[in-house]
Amino acid sequence: MMYASAIAVLCAVGGVLALALLIADRFLCRYGPCEIRVNNEEPFVVEGGGKLLDALYDRRIFIPSACGGQGTCGFCKVGVLSGGGPTLPTELPFLNAAELAANTRLACQVKVKQNLVLRVKEEFLHVKEYVATVKSARLVTADTREIVLALADGAAIDFRPGQYVQVFVPGQKETVFRAYSLASPPSRRSEIELLVRLIPGGLGSTYLHGVAAGDQVRFTGPYGEFMLDEDTGCELVCVGGGCGMAPMRSLVRHVAEKTPGKPCRLFFGARTAPDAMYLEEFRKLAGENPSIQVVYALSEAENAAGWQGETGFIHESVDRHLGLEGRRQVFLCGPPKMIEATMRVLQTKGIPKEDAFYDEF
C-alpha cells in the first residue's frame, strides 16, 4: 500500500514538473533569431521557439503533414543534420533504424531552438500553394461529396495519379489542414476533383461539406510517393473501399486516357448499393475499353434487390479474380481492415510487398 502511494506521489510530482517545464518553455524561453539552412542553400532566419514544420511552411516549403502537425501520421520526415536535439519519444514509432541513423526527424515534433541544417527531399520543394474556386459540389452517396475545384488565376497543377493535396481549414485558432486524394486524372491540370466523406464533428470534412459553388478553397500539393508503372506489360490493380475511391478514379481514368491497352482492374467494396459510387461510369469505361475490368462487391447485400455485382468483402473478390501470373502493381486505399485483409490475399498471389502501395483512411 505504502509502495503504491509512493509511486503515485512520484508520478504526480513528475507530471507537475513536466507541465511546469512545458509552460516555462512555451512562455518564458526566448530562443531569438535562428538560421535554417535547407539543402545547402542560403540560410533563412526565423524567430526561434516554434515548430520546424511551421517555420518551413512560413518559408513556403510545404512538407507533407496529413495529420496537421499532431504527430500521428509520420509523413513530415526531414533530415536534421544539426541543431535538432535528441529524437523525441513521440517520433520513435515512425522512424526505422536507417532513418534514425540518417538523423531523420518529424518536422512537426522538432522545435526551432538554435541554428538548423536540414536535408529536405527535392520533390517537397516543388510543392506549391493554390487558391481555387468551388465549381460544383454534389453528394455521390449519403455521406460522400464530390467537389470540383477550379484553380484561380489560370494556375495549373502537375501531379501523378494516386497523389493527394492538403486543404486548409479556415476559421481555426491554429493552421489546420487535412489530406484529400486527387480523384481527377492528371490531364486536367486547371481543375481538380476531391471526394470527401463526412466525419461527424470532423473539422476538414465538415468544412468541405459546407462549401458552395463560388467559395474559395486553399490547398497545397501535390504530395504522395506512388509512382505508376506506365508499362503496358504491367497490370494495374486498384482496390478501394469507401472514400478510397478517390485515388482509384484518378488512376483508372489516367490509364484509360494514356495507356488504353494496359490491363487494369478496379475492385471496389461498398456496404450497400447506394454506397456503390460511380458504378455506371466505370461500367461504361470498361465497356469502351476491354483491358479495363471493374468488380464491385457489397458487404451488406441483403436488401439490394436487383444487384448484379458481387457480394461479400472486397478482398474475397480480389482472391477470386486475381491469378498468380504476370507483373502486377497494386494500389490499395480504404479502411485499415480492408487493406490488411487484401495485403494477405496479395501475398498468396505472389505479389511482393514492394509492388503493393496503400493509403489508409
Ligand SMILES: Cc1cc2nc3c(=O)[nH]c(=O)nc-3n(C[C@H](O)[C@H](O)[C@H](O)COP(=O)(O)OP(=O)(O)OC[C@H]3O[C@@H](n4cnc5c(N)ncnc54)[C@H](O)[C@@H]3O)c2cc1C
Ligand atoms: C494520404 C491521405 C489521403 C486522404 N484522402 C482522403 C479522401 O480522398 N477523402 C476523404 O474523405 N478523406 C481522406 N483522407 C482522410 C482526411 O485527411 C481526414 O483525416 C478526414 O477527412 C477526417 O478529417 P476531419 O478533419 O473531418 O476530422 P478530424 O477533425 O480530424 O477528426 C474528428 C474526429 O473524428 C475521428 N476520425 C477521424 N477520421 C476518421 C475516420 N476516417 N473514421 C472515423 N472517425 C474518424 C477523429 O479521431 C476525431 O475524433 C485522407 C488521408 C490521408 C492520410
Ligand code: FES
Ligand atoms: S505532420 Fe503528421 S506526424 Fe508530423
